[in-house]
Amino acid sequence: MHIPYGLLSAEVSVVTGALAAPAVGFALWRVRRRYEERTVALMGMLGAYVFAAQMINFPVAAGTSGHLLGAALAAFLLGPAPAMLILGTVLLVQALLFQDGAITALGANALNMAVLGPLTAWGIWTGWRRLLGGRLAMAGRAVAAVASIVVPAAACAVEIAVSGLYPLTVALGAMAGVHTVIGVAEAAITVVILRFLAAARPDLLAPAGVPGGAAHAAAQSVE
Template sequence: MHVPDGFIDAPTSAVTGVVAAGALAVSLRGARRELDERTAPLAGLVAAFIFAVQMLNFPVAAGTSGHLLGGALAAILVGPFTGVLCVSVVLLMQGILFADGGLTALGVNITDMAIVTTVVSYAVFRGLVKVLPRKRRSVTVASFTAAAVSVPAAAVAFTLIYSVGGTTDVAISKVATAMIGVHVLIGIGEAAITALTVGAVIAVRPDLVYGARGLQQRLKLRVNGELVDAPAAGPVPAATARTQRKLWITGLVTSLVLAGFVSFYASASPDGLEKIAHDKGIDRKAEKHASAGSPLAGYGVEDVSDARLSGGLAGVIGVGVTVVAGSTVFWAVRRRRTRDVSAVSTGV
């Protein structure tokens, strides 16, 4: 659902840019509360994993494909504020390096694919977790539902943005019907990927899943007539660090394999927005991407003639760049939180 340059007029793109910038500022502050010694190392990996899985377009209808948006997955794994930042990092890397999603439309894409999907999915997720039994399976079920809802919600958001600032004269009813219809199907794929990933992490380290925190009641002990939390039972710190390091390495290797090898077998059909834009004429005023001359444009490496090798190298580079960029952002946010906590504790 990456919106190219030229689909939305300049004033509307500017407004969404302001909205995106404000949301990112709020998310940077909110992420300080979400990122701790458990989630900070995971956040950069989540961004890289989303980048990798977005390369795996899957068929949803005749001549149409879909791919993960990632807002629900990021919000549930590392928190909604950090989730917005994760998806935004991915969109920034895709736009600058791979000419995927217009640079003048970056505000539109962040608003639609990062903010809307994350906010909607996490609201649905939290609502379901509160009413479902307090079990791990409930988190997986809530993840599936939240992700499934988030994709058509993004389609509705694009339709609203297009109704305000679309550059072509296409009936908004036709855009809405086509966008929502195909993205309901894409949402099913998004839901499956999200639920499987969240379920896999919960099976190994449930404490690393932000949305699963507080799932189980702490054991209470009566001390001097008062109920207090019993000491948490779990692995010793050294073992915890080892399992977290193993999970991180496994996640990175999986991302590299998906982007570097499996992506070659992804559907070559246009995704939902591309297909609809072509069929309905929304793309009549599409502009050439400012990064079209990038050596990685189109998810291939310039001057590498073998398509399999070119795409695989581009995918590996993309995962590497995204994990470094994401980890740097989240390390800086985490460091800022540590300084703030230190300042409060010392009274500075």
């Protein structure tokens, strides 16, 4: 899903960067204002997981790559703002040190993966809980995890198409198909990790800033 050099027009790069920068900046402000030391430590662990998950890339037509994202797990454990900050930091390191994604496309990559990924997962999961309460909670998380891969991939395809390199049907077909399969893998891994945490460390499932007594209720929502 990392966009390399040569795929985006200057206009698309500028617009996506202008959208991503304030979103990630707001996430940083929110984390500094609201979250605790527990959150920072868990952000470090999740950052390592996200970095490792994204290191395995699968070539996709239209010049991009497909890989696991980690946005859903980060959003479920910490909320959207810390997840956005984690993904944004990982993308910056990848672009600067490993040339994984173009510097000129950093705004687009951040918008797709660091902003849309966590927000999609969190939004779908929040809506699921409001509609169904605690019923089929894990299914809701799985659906949200799949969407957290497919939606950013679709956004990537639109950006490539608007840049004029490929028709939308070609870019969208290539990206959406592959990333739906990757999304299923992402959902499976996310569910396994959440079930393990519910059994071994239910305190990690308590929302940041909530007293430890809420951990049991949070763990129950995973079952």
